[in-house]
Amino acid sequence: MVFKRRDARPLPEVLKHWVYPRGGWGRAIRYIRHRLHRLPGTPESIARGVFAGAFVVFTPFYGLHFVLAAILARLMRGNILAALLSTFIGNPLTYVPIALISLETGHFLLGGPGTGGRIGQGLGQAFAGAWSDLQHNVLTIFVGGEANWDELYAFYDAVFFPFMIGSIIPGIISGLICYYLSVPVIRAYQQRRIAKLRAKVEKLKAQAQAQAQAERAGDARPPS
Secondary structure (H helix, E strand, O other), X not given: OXXXXXXXXXXXXXXXXXXXXXXXXXXXXXXXXXXXXXXXXXXXXXXXXXXXXXXXXXXXXXXXXXXXXXXXXXXXXXXXXHHHHHHHHOOOOOHHHHHHHHHXXXXXXXXXXOOOOOOOHHHXXXXXXXXXXXXXXXXXXXXXXXXXXXXXXXXXXXXXXXXXXXXXXXXXXXXXXXXXXXXXXXXXXXXXXXXXXXXXXHHHHHHHHHHHHHHHHHHHOOOX
16 A cells, blocks of 8 residues: 555554644644645635534544535535544544533533533443443344343433534534634635745746846857
8 A cells, every 4th residue: 555654553552642643732733724724725615624524523423523524515515625634623632522512502402401511420321331232232143132222222312312413503603613714814825825936936937037138148249
């Protein structure tokens, strides 16, 4: 493969860099911002892609954020690569507050009790019970037995559905903020880049004209 690493990294190192990238999150954010600035397309199309990525991060569909961001950007006629880069708003440092915001909003809209502003024991039990049911039901496919869906239903009612419903409002707010912040920044960057390229072209033209004039003056000089 063209982009395959020559030296395979051990799993602990991969997990470490996923939680804390090499060079730190500040460097990673600067890299993503730099890539967003250099993407082809109008500032509006790039910003629509940013909106898609920022919106999807608030949804509970972990593992599918790239796919959903690309689909939403496509529907919005936004830049797909910008959408993929913007999903990095969701990272190990932001997943917990993002999840809490979506969960609290969902419970508020649905009239539920909420999580009390924290990841409480009930929420942890819901995840543990759903995972236990999922493991048990997968094993029943191979070893037989009766599938149990009670904990998964409880997880859907207490966590997943409120998370999904609650992600809509903060996702839209986050997407709009990112959109309206991105458009002027990207437009200014593109204009500055165009001005630099234009100045470079004019400089090359001036150098070429000066060289041509010098050659013509040399040709016109009478032989000694």
